[in-house]
Amino acid sequence: MLRELDPLLHSQLRLGIMSILISVETAEFTYLKEQTNATAGNISVQLDKLSEAGYIKIEKTFKGKKPLTTCKITKAGIKAFEAYVAALQQYIKK
Amino acid sequence: MLRELDPLLHSQLRLGIMSILISVETAEFTYLKEQTNATAGNISVQLDKLSEAGYIKIEKTFKGKKPLTTCKITKAGIKAFEAYVAALQQYIKK
DNA sequence: AATTTTGGTTTATTTTATAAACTACTTTAT
């Protein structure tokens, strides 16, 4: 029987964000936007969801005079990501 | 930059169905239902979508007096599945 | 012969993803 895939991670954009965050550890909003090719609005919404789930931590500061949003994956986020990947393997192994 | 994930395959249920079909080559509706733990309605809808995309072939016959729906992955389906897995690797490789 | 079960389909509802519009401020050009 196939395992459940965490719906919060089974979304192209959120998975992309998490995929980046798991390797870089912290990333700025604009960097995520570039890398994922998504619109700012979409990123904003998905970051909120990941944050509310406790998968990432969002910090709002300023770079000079401009707002700066920085994201960092949490322990829970790493765990969830790894569990998701493990479950996913079931689906894609030959 | 992250690659696109075929939205038709990036769905838990459709991916599960394709994952089964790629290994067994043909499967009955009820078998898919059991293995995926999904409702009949949901399976019915998702099979139609996969079929319309040409990823699977659906055959309707009878087993004795009862209707029997049999599914088989197509060449295009195999190709799409493999492309999806390749793209996905980008997201989940450490 | 009524009730339940099987094998589905269709329709309705909820959830999700995405895009469009907007806010607040900064930088650049006039």
Place this chain on the structure above:
DNA sequence: ATAAAGTAGTTTATAAAATAAACCAAAATT
């Protein structure tokens, strides 16, 4: 100095998807 354009986002509206609920037709069971 001020209007126009750009940056960094958020909020709201719309479209698309997933899922569940309701339904149908025939078969099997009590």
